[in-house]
Amino acid sequence: MADLDAHSRASGNRIDVATAVGRRIFTTTWPAQVLQVLANQNAGDLVLGLRLSGVKFHSALTRDAFYAEVVALVSRAFAAAPQAQEIDLWVSVPIVVGRDVVVSGDLAKPTTKTVYTVTVQRGESPEKLRARLHGAAGVFLDPAWARDAFAKS
Numbered sequence: 001m002a003d004l005d006a007h008s009r010a011s012g013n014r015i016d017v018a019t020a021v022g023r024r025i026f027t028t029t030w031p032a033q034v035l036q037v038l039a040n041q042n043a044g045d046l047v048l049g050l051r052l053s054g055v056k057f058h059s060a061l062t063r064d065a066f067y068a069e070v071v072a073l074v075s076r077a078f079a080a081a082p083q084a085q086e087i088d089l090w091v092s093v094p095i096v097v098g099r100d101v102v103v104s105g106d107l108a109k110p111t112t113k114t115v116y117t118v119t120v121q122r123g124e125s126p127e128k129l130r131a132r133l134h135g136a137a138g139v140f141l142d143p144a145w146a147r148d149a150f151a152k153s
Contacts, residue, residue, distance in 0.1 A: 006037070014039035014046065017081050021048060024080035030069055031061040032091065039081065046084045048077050054093040054115050060151040067133040074120050074129065084122060091116035093145065115145035 006022030017039035025034055033056070038049035050073055061069075074087050092112040101109050117140040120129055133139060 009034070009036050010039075011036060012038040012040040012049070014041045017041075017046065017048070017084070021077045021080040024076045025050075025073060028072075029058055030073070031057045031059045032066060032069055033058060034073070035092075037077075039084070046081065048081060048084045048087045050074075050077060050087060050089045052089070052091045052116075054091040054145060054149060057149075061149070063146065063150045066150065067130060070118065070133060071126050071129055075126055078122060086122065087120045089116075089118050089120070090114050091145075113142075114140075115142040115149075116140060 003023060003026075005026040006019045009026075010018035010022050012018050018037045021039065022037040025037065030052075033053040034050060035053050036049070036051040038051070040047050040049070052073075070089060074089065077087050078084060092114050095111055095113050097103060097109055097111055103109060103111050118133065118138065124132075
């Protein structure tokens, strides 16, 4: 199953790398579902992207458990792609759009909203990342989403 998920959720101009990262990530069922693994390389720089769902968690998720998932996903992704310099991780939620609203093309209205983002550079230790997540340094977190999404601990 992990191999199938890795192939179907890989994207970017380095599908081989995205698939390898996906194989490592999809061996676990994460509370916040990983929707997409991206790998893009330009002039020797390789950047990974991990997109997670901000709705319909596989299990109850506290803020601390979410941060632990982020740290684990980043660690596994860097381990699977040692040539990557950076990982961008973001969480999105669907936006309800009305009927007859254009959702593709030049006049498209958005159908998702980003509610969490963090960028991690290779070499940042899990401990430093954990501290940064808790301190919100360099992290975007939609407070309304967090208030509703996370189980009370």
